[in-house]
Amino acid sequence: MTKKKSESSARGKRAGASVKPMPDSQIDFSDIPESTEEELRGARRVGRPSNGTAEAKSFAQDVGRALRRAAKIARATARTHHTPIYVWENGKVVAKKP
Numbered sequence: 320m321t322k323k324k325s326e327s328s329a330r331g332k333r334a335g336a337s338v339k340p341m342p343d344s345q346i347d348f349s350d351i352p353e354s355t356e357e358e359l360r361g362a363r364r365v366g367r368p369s370n371g372t373a374e375a376k377s378f379a380q381d382v383g384r385a386l387r388r389a390a391k392i393a394r395a396t397a398r399t400h401h402t403p404i405y406v407w408e409n410g411k412v413v414a415k416k417p
Contacts, residue, residue: 398417404416
């Protein structure tokens, strides 16, 4: 049995593994125009939130997403086993059919 030929064009180490990042002092920014006030006003932040309230909101969204996913799995399991699901409604625990 022959060995399968690699479909990758790169052999051995990853390409660019030995390349060091260039420091900002060596980058030529002369051909990039300065941003105007109007452009800066219209800009928006991209990436992770910078303040704690946005981070807390993100955490709350993640928790809500996890709870919805767990509820979906619980409904599917209850359907499979023909058992009721217990939920909190109007201050009482109520058994519901899945």
